[in-house]
Amino acid sequence: MRDVEHASRSDHVSPHQARAGVVLGQGDDCALLAPSSDCRLAVSVDTSLADVHFPRDASAGAIGHRALAVNLSDLAAMGARPRWFVLALTLPEVNEQWLEGFARGLYDLAHKHDIALVGGDITRGRELSITITVHGDVPGDDAITRHGARPGDLLAVTGTLGNAHGGLRAWFEGQRDECHPLVAAYLRPAPRVHEAMSIRGKVTAGLDISDGLLADLNHLCTRSGVGAHLDASAIPLDPALVASLGASDALEAALNGGDDYELLLALAPEQEAAIREALGGTLHVIGRVTSESGITGITSTGQGWQHFQGQGLQGQGQRSNDHGTGATP
């Protein structure tokens, strides 16, 4: 255990220890943190499991990066500024070299987003499992939520969709180059933290896309009590994805593949110019919010990622549509 603690406290952590708001970091029974008085605290937890969220033969650095990235993406979804995280690690064995790589992937991303590791827990168990709880802050009532979308709002996404699913498929077909653009999108997602902070207060609702565009749009619509109409031809697809999967499977990957960690936003049309200025070419309008429930404009039989539907790669794209959205052309 001492080895693990050493690796998770190695010298690239120390710059974070002194950062603002950490009264007492690792080493005692709890961390003591001082949230900003004018801010709300944003808290979220996500677990990453070998062969469920990442392939067990991915590099240790990619596993560390990805486990933190998906949590940072939840802070981005709310427009929160990353502050602190805690890490619960279950390992089948202690491998010093693996831990060094894991720590490097994790801390490089932590450093990039100025988030400090303030505590954790390490246990031995059969499967590799990483649970991270992130804390962020957001001023006043500016948090981006799922519940504010209104009929007439535009729907938009950042970046392109489906690449990570293309990378997952490439990995299972034997592609092991982690620098391959689609594989990198899957293993090393780039959470839209700065983008989200620059548009909070300007959007009516938003969330990050982890389960797939249709599934997460459905979450937003349900929470807001609205429906949506999508323009299939406006869904942004990377030419590399279309080249890899063909146009039809690329669209299906974008709609239902998941793992994108892009933002899905609802915004009043009069805010579009300001948001486009903040986000530049990353913003793509893909439809609008409607008053009738259900998602129209898209024909798809998929329903995004569901942990308890016996999913695996074989099941992707072969599931029936029961997400209750009534997706129709």
Ligand SMILES: Nc1ncnc2c1ncn2[C@@H]1O[C@H](COP(=O)(O)OP(=O)(O)O)[C@@H](O)[C@H]1O
């Ligand atoms: N086991 C649980 N206990 C309490 N709340 C949960 C649990 N699982 C999910 N939730 C809550 O349900 C909401 C949706 O969770 P989830 O689908 O995991 O969203 P996300 O994609 O943002 O991680 C979140 O507010 C989350 O905190």
Ligand SMILES: Cc1ncc(C[n+]2csc(CCOP(=O)(O)OP(=O)(O)O)c2C)c(N)n1
């Ligand atoms: C090895 C592997 N198989 C399949 C997937 C696809 N996948 C697994 S979980 C998931 C959805 C996101 O994970 P979840 O635990 O639901 O995160 P949350 O929505 O809570 O952020 C997807 C698309 C993957 N990422 N890796």
Ligand SMILES: [Mg+2]
């Ligand atoms: Mg979650």
